[in-house]
Amino acid sequence: MTRYRFDLAGPEDDADLRRVLAATPMAGTIALTFLREPSYFAGARVEGRFHQVVACRDTEDGRIVGFGVRSVSPRHVNGRPEMLGYLSTLRLLKEHRNRGLAARGYAMFRRLHADGRAMLYLTTIAESNHLALTMLTSGRAGLPTYHDAGRFHTAALPLTRRKVRRPLPTGWEVRPARREDVGALLTFLREHWPRRQFFPVYEEEDFIGENGVFKDLRLEDVLLAFRGGALIGTLAGWDQQGFRQTVVHGYGGVLGWVRPAYNVWARLRGLPPLPRPGGAVSYLTAALPVVAGDDPAVFAGLLAELQVRAAAAGTHHYLMMGLHETDPLLPVVRACRAAWYDTRLYLVCWDDGEPTRKGLDGRPPYLELGCL
Structure with missing residues (x-):
């Protein structure tokens, strides 16, 4: 046996x-x-x-x-x-x-x-x-x-109170979502999610139901961008620490030796310290990075606003943002100070899945970082 x-x-x-x-x-x-x-x-x-x-x-x-x-x-x-x-x-x-x-x-x-x-x-x-x-x-x-x-690519964007809110162009508004926005939010996503390969199908329950995909995500954690009253972009800061945690097991090489000195320097610069071994990494996970026409200015405005709000709350050290290498929004994140963590995306199948794989077109893949 x-x-x-x-x-x-x-x-x-x-x-x-x-x-x-x-x-x-x-x-x-x-x-x-x-x-x-x-x-x-x-x-x-x-x-x-x-x-x-x-x-x-x-x-x-x-x-x-x-x-x-x-x-x-x-x-x-x-x-x-x-x-x-x-x-x-x-x-x-x-x-x-x-x-x-x-x-x-x-x-x-x-x-x-x-x-x-x-x-x-x-x-x-x-x-x-x-x-x-x-x-x-x-x-x-x-x-x-x-x-x-x-x-x-996953970027760990440090949340520092020195982050300055960007002035928005005339006629633009960025604000947290409210209960009455759910219908417009879903309509916007349904209009734009076909632009990405593998974008999840979200329903109303995912945002307001007890058994939705976005566990512990509050509507006020979702930022909405408007131009002339029309919704043009979304970005959320998802606090998952109530059910998912990342803990430092240890540091390799010289990093373990220099961590105390680095932390002194980081505090002087207003940057997050490196946790001790056994300590948790405190972060928000960015979700729903969706922008009409992939407009980099809109995305940059949403990202800056989310960083400012998260830093002001003072409860997290990092904002984690994940995008595929072909995503047209990635250059906006590349322009920010961040530590990067790279993974490979694989399409996995047995023989019966090959026709589906071979039939995929060239749209940029989308993965919801908080669902990986």
């Missing part, structure tokens, strides 16, 4: 899943641990309306030693809504690696894929995660094919 068993995890496994996350930091110059406290499943809906957790259990004690997630949601493919999958959160405790468990886990993903909910999947892999990049793109028997779809 094999030592390991694969099945679907449920709410009764919540503590085990969180234990595995806490024990599997992502390596790098700054090693980070991604937590889901106080409940893994309470925040799972942000990844997709349909959600499955494939768990690897050690039959010697029954505990979960690794897991991966398959979620499915409606997204825009070539401008039309279609069910698309997302594979994420692949974790395996170090002492159980190199035992062929990844291949067995993907074999279960393949069996689940037979339900026909999605033909094509998205996934992102950190460019610094060489082990995952090598293994998953190796073409090993049983694994789906990983097709590289370019870089997804």
